[in-house]
Amino acid sequence: MNTPTRLELLGHWIAGAAVADTDRLAPVTNPATGEITRQVAMASKATVEAAIGAAQAAFPAWRATAPQRRARVLFAFKALLEKNADRIVEAITGEHGKVLDDALGELQRGIEVVEYACGAPQLLKGEHSRNVGPEIDSWSEMRPLGVVAGITPFNFPAMVPMWMFPIAIAAGNTFVLKPSEKDPSCALILAELLKEAGLPDGVFNVVNGDKEAVDTLLTDARVQAVSFVGSTPIAEYVYRTATAHGKRVQALGGAKNHAVVMPDADLDSAVNAIMGAAYGSCGERCMAISVVVAVGGDVADALIGKLAAKVRALKIGSGFDRSSEMGPLVTRAHRDAVKAHIDSAEKEGAKLVVDGRGLKVEGHADGFFLGGTLLDQVRPDMAAYKAEIFGPVLQVVRATTLEEAVALIEANEYGNGVCIFTRDGGTARAFSDAISIGMVGINVPLPVPAAYHSFGGWKRSLFGDLSIYGADGFRFYTRRKTLTQRWPEQPLANAEFSFPSH
Numbered sequence: 327m328n329t330p331t332r333l334e335l336l337g338h339w340i341a342g343a344a345v346a347d348t349d350r351l352a353p354v355t356n357p358a359t360g361e362i363t364r365q366v367a368m369a370s371k372a373t374v375e376a377a378i379g380a381a382q383a384a385f386p387a388w389r390a391t392a393p394q395r396r397a398r399v400l401f402a403f404k405a406l407l408e409k410n411a412d413r414i415v416e417a418i419t420g421e422h423g424k425v426l427d428d429a430l431g432e433l434q435r436g437i438e439v440v441e442y443a444c445g446a447p448q449l450l451k452g453e454h455s456r457n458v459g460p461e462i463d464s465w466s467e468m469r470p471l472g473v474v475a476g477i478t479p480f481n482f483p484a485m486v487p488m489w490m491f492p493i494a495i496a497a498g499n500t501f502v503l504k505p506s507e508k509d510p511s512c513a514l515i516l517a518e519l520l521k522e523a524g525l526p527d528g529v530f531n532v533v534n535g536d537k538e539a540v541d542t543l544l545t546d547a548r549v550q551a552v553s554f555v556g557s558t559p560i561a562e563y564v565y566r567t568a569t570a571h572g573k574r575v576q577a578l579g580g581a582k583n584h585a586v587v588m589p590d591a592d593l594d595s596a597v598n599a600i601m602g603a604a605y606g607s608c609g610e611r612c613m614a615i616s617v618v619v620a621v622g623g624d625v626a627d628a629l630i631g632k633l634a635a636k637v638r639a640l641k642i643g644s645g646f647d648r649s650s651e652m653g654p655l656v657t658r659a660h661r662d663a664v665k666a667h668i669d670s671a672e673k674e675g676a677k678l679v680v681d682g683r684g685l686k687v688e689g690h691a692d693g694f695f696l697g698g699t700l701l702d703q704v705r706p707d708m709a710a711y712k713a714e715i716f717g718p719v720l721q722v723v724r725a726t727t728l729e730e731a732v733a734l735i736e737a738n739e740y741g742n743g744v745c746i747f748t749r750d751g752g753t754a755r756a757f758s759d760a761i762s763i764g765m766v767g768i769n770v771p772l773p774v775p776a777a778y779h780s781f782g783g784w785k786r787s788l789f790g791d792l793s794i795y796g797a798d799g800f801r802f803y804t805r806r807k808t809l810t811q812r813w814p815e816q817p818l819a820n821a822e823f824s825f826p827s828h
Contacts (some may be wrong), residue, residue, distance in 0.1 A: 342527025357423035361694030384528030421509035436488030469500030581742030603771035664717030741785030
């Protein structure tokens with residue numbers, strides 16, 4: 327592995343300017359080559375506190391800014407995102423590894439949330455009732471919380487932050503973002519574009535870092551709310567720690583998403599859908615299909631045959647190669663962890679239909695590549711089935727009935743996404759009613775809600791009461807204030823001691 331002698335240093339964005347503390351640095355790697363391309367500063371507690379302080383100082387003026395004016399900043403930001411799409415997409419591919427088209431798709435889904443947040447003047451309207459009592463009117467208002475924070479994962483360095491901060495700042499809050507240190511460039515680009523769009527300094531801040539930065543955000547009394555996306559163990563830690571310090575929290579955790587294939591399904595259509603959902607972004611998606619539940623032996627055999635041919639034919643290479651369908655995994659350590667899950671499944675008796683462990687990509691000997699892998703005869707008691715592998719590994723579990731398939735899914739600790747492939751409306755309805763999963767697809771493998779709905783799982787895939795973006799996003803980043811007023815023409819004649827009623 328060749329390491330450049332001089333590396334670009336990525337720091338933080340605080341109060342509208344780039345800041346770098348250089349006491350602790352971490353490498354940023356190109357996953358396709360294994361080359362260290364940059365260094366990123368790991369924020370100290372003092373640096374994070376400075377970012378919180380900048381956000382706190384900016385809050386009074388931003389809270390007082392009319393929602394329409396906030397929306398205009400976001401409209402300008404949306405235009406700049408589209409103008410700078412190539413720059414953003416290249417940063418994502420260079421540090422995460424996903425193919426360019428996938429990176430562009432991620433950016434577009436983030437832009438959709440920005441578009442939704444531009445509706446803040448309408449979405450922040452409260453409710454009004456006249457004459458709830460004699461000459462008494464009552465109304466509600468949606469008030470911002472103050473300083474809020476977002477902690478985001480490596481797999482969507484553009485989209486997931488934009489699930490959070492556009493709605494938060496549209497609602498009048500100020501924001502501190504802690505992105506993944508594995509691919510930090512995107513967050514800094516977004517900060518620059520927000521400033522160019524006219525966002526006042528301090529309203530949006532970025533701190534790169536690790537647990538020290540996270541713990542500071544979770545415990546600082548000035549931070550009113552925390553949004554998180556990542557693994558379930560960390561989501562639970564974030565939820566417990568932040569709520570213990572009096573904060574509002576939405577913490578989205580892991581997933582084990584199943585696709586049920588019924589005997590009446592259009593197999594060719596199902597196979598094509600599953601391929602993209604399982605191997606897109608190298609399986610590094612919280613909504614990726616990682617398990618197929620084939621109902622009936624004939625369906626399973628036919629499905630395996632069709633999937634195997636396509637998995638073997640996957641075009642794998644650098645994300646910058648337009649012919650690539652799948653790029654590398656994000657780090658060497660993560661690639662090795664995914665390999666270990668394949669080893670474990672094979673050892674426990676799963677049938678290895680397609681083995682991606684021996685993949686070599688010409689010209690990229692040091693890249694973090696792993697070929698598409700397909701496992702059959704997987705059982706729920708296997709370690710690989712229980713784990714969120716987060717890689718290009720698709721497992722097939724065989725079931726005899728729909729009821730057996732539902733029971734299998736219900737027994738899993740995660741409840742993020744699920745889908746069913748069938749031609750029968752009654753089957754689809756029965757399945758969607760029975761299943762305890764937050765997002766359900768009917769012949770749709772990745773049922774990710776549109777920006778004006780909300781994204782969130784059930785069970786141990788979500789900690790907190792509100793999902794992310796959409797209407798729940800505005801509910802999360804605001805608190806309701808209800809006002810009741812009376813302007814009587816005549817003063818009250820006597821004191822009233824009974825509890826007021828209408």
